[in-house]
Amino acid sequence: MTIVRSKICGITRVEDALAAVHAGADAIGLVFYPKSPRAVSLVQAQAIVRALPPFVTTVGLFVNKPRAELNALLAQIPLDVLQFHGDETPEDCSGHGRPWFKAVRVQAETDLLAQMQVYQEAQAILLDTFVAGQPGGTGQIFDWSLIPKHLPKPIILAGGLTADNVRQAIAEVQPYAVDVSGGVEHSKGIKDPEKMRAFIAQVRQTM
Numbered sequence: 534m535t536i537v538r539s540k541i542c543g544i545t546r547v548e549d550a551l552a553a554v555h556a557g558a559d560a561i562g563l564v565f566y567p568k569s570p571r572a573v574s575l576v577q578a579q580a581i582v583r584a585l586p587p588f589v590t591t592v593g594l595f596v597n598k599p600r601a602e603l604n605a606l607l608a609q610i611p612l613d614v615l616q617f618h619g620d621e622t623p624e625d626c627s628g629h630g631r632p633w634f635k636a637v638r639v640q641a642e643t644d645l646l647a648q649m650q651v652y653q654e655a656q657a658i659l660l661d662t663f664v665a666g667q668p669g670g671t672g673q674i675f676d677w678s679l680i681p682k683h684l685p686k687p688i689i690l691a692g693g694l695t696a697d698n699v700r701q702a703i704a705e706v707q708p709y710a711v712d713v714s715g716g717v718e719h720s721k722g723i724k725d726p727e728k729m730r731a732f733i734a735q736v737r738q739t740m
C-alpha cells in the first residue's frame with residue numbers, strides 16, 4: 534500500500550488551517566508572494582503556525598524573494614520547509630537551514646530529468662502547470678503524460694487538482710504527494726472545509 538500525502542496550499546486564515554488538518558492534510562502552504570491573492574502577512578502566518586497541532590508540516594512559498602528578506606522572515610517564523618516557485622537557482626534555494634522544494638512549471642519542452650539534476654539538493658520537486666506570466670496557483674492541470682516514470686526524486690503533483698480528478702492523477706503519475714489550492718476554495722484565499730474533506734477522502738481512497 535502506498536500512502537500519498539496531501540498539502541493544502543494558499544491558506545490565509547487560522548480556521549482554514551484547522552479545517553485542513555481536520556480533513557487530514559499532512560502539510561499546509563503559506564504564500565509569501567505579495568502579488569498573490571493568497572498572500573499572507575508575517576502576522577497572519579505566525580497566527581496560523583501557532584494554532585497548528587503537532588505533526589503538520591508548514592511550507593513557506595516564495596517567488597524570487599531576495600535572500601536578505603527571506604532570512605529576516607525566517608528568523609521570525611518557524612517554517613518547516615521552503616517552496617521556491619520563481620526563477621531561483623539551486624544556490625538561492627540552499628543555505629537556509631531547512632529542506633526545500635523547487636516548483637517546475639511543466640510544458641512540452643521541459644526536460645524533467647535535467648531539472649532534477651539541476652535541483653538535486655531539493656527534498657522534492659513540485660510539478661505545476663506552466664502558464665506564461667503566472668508563477669503558480671493557476672487552477673489548471675497540465676499533460677501528466679509529460680512526466681517520465683521512475684524519477685529520481687519524490688514528486689509533488691500540483692496544478693488544477695480537485696476531488697474530481699485527483700484519483701486519476703494519482704493513478705497516472707504515482708506522485709509522493711499532491712498539492713491543491715484553487716480546487717478546495719470557495720473564493721481566492723478562502724478554503725472550503727467540505728472541498729478539502731472531499732479532496733483528501735479521494736486521495737485516501739487511492740491507497
Ligand SMILES: O=C(O)c1ccccc1NCC(=O)[C@H](O)[C@H](O)COP(=O)(O)O
Pocket residue numbers: 542543562564566569570571594596618661667668669670671672673691692693694712713714715716
Ligand atoms: O497560489 C498562488 O497565488 C501562487 C502564486 C504564485 C506562486 C505560487 C502560487 N501558488 C502555488 C500553489 O498554491 C500550488 O502549489 C499550486 O500552484 C497549485 O495551485 P492550484 O492549481 O490552484 O491547485
